[in-house]
Amino acid sequence: MTQLGSDPQRTQRTPSAERRLGVLISGRGSNLQALIDAIADGRLAARIAIVISNRAAAPGLERARAALIETLVLDHKAYGSRDEYDRTLARELQARGVALVCLAGFMRLVGIPLLEAFPDRIVNIHPSLLPSFPGLDAQRQAIEHGVKVSGATVHLVTGELDGGPIVMQAAVPVEDGDTPETLAARILVQEHRIYPEAVAFLLTGAWRIDGRRCVPCEPVQERRAKGESQALG
Secondary structure, eight states: OOOOSSSHHHHBOOOOSSOEEEEEESSOOHHHHHHHHHHHTTSSOOEEEEEEESOTTOTHHHHHHHTTOOEEEOOGGGSSSHHHHHHHHHHHHHHTTOSEEEESSOOSOOOHHHHHHSTTOEEEEESSOTTSSOSSOHHHHHHHHTOSEEEEEEEEOOSSTTOSOEEEEEEEEOOTTOOHHHHHHHHHHHHHHHHHHHHHHHHHOOEEEETTEEEEOOOHHHHHHHHHHHHHO
């Protein structure tokens, strides 16, 4: 499991000059579309350098192609081990200068080779208010548990399933008579809203990891500028 927060230099990020995203998908890619739309209308100052899917039939690939984004299919079944597959993912992402890796319905656990290639630079969105209801069928878990509020969470990815530092959350009431499908549909609206916001926040570099949260802070460059100004004064 990746250990976070122990090294002060790791917990302070610097802004990404290139702002290149790599998006990993396995299915329909609706959160990929939310990122594409946010870039198109100016809410997210970034460029999606590549979309990679582990499934050739993933509908999200067509969304990427329609937006003239490079796509790549890497079928995990063609690799001898999880580590071999993750090393290939890392090489393809690094070859395109990706600064932040965004999981958008990527139905595979991220392994050590990819985590080490992109430390604190892989982000995921999950349809619950973590740490409640990690893993699959989060909406069904919420209904069966009887909670009154669920939602969506954007978090950094670590070796712990859905256990990385939280970047942003949005609450969604659980209504009487909700099914997993109706709750999922309302949560998805919030996913599409907060994922681009969270990605934009991470790309600024103006954050640090505090325990299990990502919190705002001044970018390194601004802190240095203030220090130099005070020294001159």
